[in-house]
Amino acid sequence: MNKKFLLIILILITLSWHLSLQNNDTIDAETKNTDQISTSEKTPLAPALVALSHFSLQDPSNNMPLLEWREDLNAVYYELELFDTIPDDLSDEELSSKNLYYTASVYTNAKQLDLTQIAPNALNGKTPLYWRIRSMDIDHNPITKFSALEELYATNQAPQMNAPIPHVIYNEKNGTTLLYPVYSFIPNANATQFEIEVTDNIPENPNGTTPSKYRIYAKIITGGELYDEKPRIGTFYWRVRGLDDEGNPVGVYSDAQIFKNEPQDNWKIAIFGDSISHGGGHLSFGPADWAYSYAYYLDFPTINLSCSGDTSETMVQRFDDDVLPFHPQYLLIMGGTNSLRAGMPAENVINDLKTIQEKCYENNITPILLTLAPINPYNIKKVFNEETSEVWQYNLNLVNDFIRTQPHIDTAKALNSPPILPTEYAMDGLHGDVIAKKIYAQEINDNISQFIAK
Known part of the structure; x- marks a missing residue:
């Protein structure tokens, strides 16, 4: 139930079989006649998403920009397109065949791009790129129109720190204290797997690539979040780093994040x-x-x-x-x-x-x-x-x-x-x-x- 990203893959593989169940006479009549996930009728698209990151000519990005947009709580995933020119026939309801880069592997409202691989010729701070995003549902149908094209200027300067970005803050508001924590983050570009480390003291080696001497738990995953299988009673820290297919570091560990579940509270x-x-x-x-x-x-x-x-x-x-x-x-x-x-x-x-x-x-x-x-x-x-x-x-x-x-x-x-x-x-x-x-x-x-x- 909680292996979300593995389930995404399973759904993509078996989608056509699942969809055929909608007309399968063997479905229990009580279930068949109730409200179901259906795409038989095209619903109007919701308003476009709004970009939150802006990299202008006056304030360009480094060569690995983090693109962020307003979260859509109805999205299952997002589609992102990047252009080096604006197509004349660009539609806000359809994918373009003229994009420079496209991905649908986006499961949170942010994506980091490595422009040294995608658009190296644009890394002069003067040549604009353009990006847009839309929300998608479980059946791979759009929920929203594409967002307005957002200009993206970038230089060839490397980021100060290449690491995944923690996407959760614990113990801050009502409902944000979990005995069984979930470690959620925005993946860094070029990493194909990620190592989460939990420590019982603040790591002595911040933003490095080697384990902390305070490590009490670690696990390598391929998605953007990890459900901890053990209750964490006390005060702990967690951080994450990217790895390539062979397990080599891609960047460094993120900043350590504190969380606590203290009985004395x-x-x-x-x-x-x-x-x-x-x-x-x-x-x-x-x-x-x-x-x-x-x-x-x-x-x-x-x-x-x-x-x-x-x-x-x-x-x-x-x-x-x-x-x-x-x-x-x-x-x-x-x-x-x-x-x-x-x-x-x-x-x-x-x-x-x-x-x-x-x-x-x-x-x-x-x-x-x-x-x-x-x-x-x-x-x-x-x-x-x-x-x-x-x-x-x-x-x-x-x-x-x-x-x-x-x-x-x-x-x-x-x-x-x-x-x-x-x-x-x-x-x-x-x-x-x-x-x-x-x-x-x-x-x-x-x-x-x-x-x-x-």
Whole structure:
């Protein structure tokens, strides 16, 4: 569920097969007649994106400019074109055959280009290049028009530091403290893989290429983010460097970023759940993209103890290690969706929730259960290529019936959703897009006073 960039590749390979499912008579009628990801009707394009980086004749870039634009929370990825002249027949709705450079491998609202390879003749500070960007959906259809052409002047001066750029700041606002952190960054040009390093002290060798003596964890990945599989209790630092195909350094380590999950900070309220609570959605957004976390919209601070991929059973298993060190006074609990879609009987999930409640009461923690939203098996199959149990809906209703007899907040009812989760609430059929996360948060904000004064 959290291997986002690998899933992108899988989707590109199997797209035509997935699309054929839309007309497959074997699709369960209940699912087939519900809201699904569809491109059968062409929708009007949204307004063009806005460039945020500007490199003028008076203030040119170095030879590796970082192009940035306003983030589109509905984009799965972006298409970027670079020109050395302005085509006469340029359309803001179509790709141009006259571009100098093109890429669709852009999954965040920034891209670094190596102009020494792409446009070496333009590195004189006087010859303009032009770039534009547009948002794309899961089916490789444009969401927006292309942005207006942005001039790009550049010199042959090398950047002061060639490194990936961390794309997340922890512990700054509500909802930005994660026990299971996600290390998100903007890749540096020419790197094909990336090494993330976590240390328990600030690295003694900043912006170098060798490991820190304080290293406690490291992993090499090919995408732009890494989900940490371990809870990080304490204060830590993380940084990232680019590598080539052979594992040789491409530039240096980024500046180290601090994050902390300290029990002595006396967190009053904690969140405990799976990826729906951990954060992320719409395929290209993870827990470090705060707009996709309902914790970000809460009126009060929380520590997020959720872990992507959790079942109700694994939540029970890690309760003692992950919840008790922080000893929150109140615990918001949303869990069981992964169990139910995998075919786990409602009775098992209910028993797990009861166990979590008992553990809370034994430790003077007030448990607050959150009801579970419906899912969309068709969209889950399309996006993740994962099957859903045929009896998920029956079991989910039983679990929610139980939750509604306990101290709870009815986040599912607040969605006012039909039996199958509409695509507008969760493109991937599961995690909840921004609109759903805001609804969850509002319902919690409106009802938390039943349990505690804000």
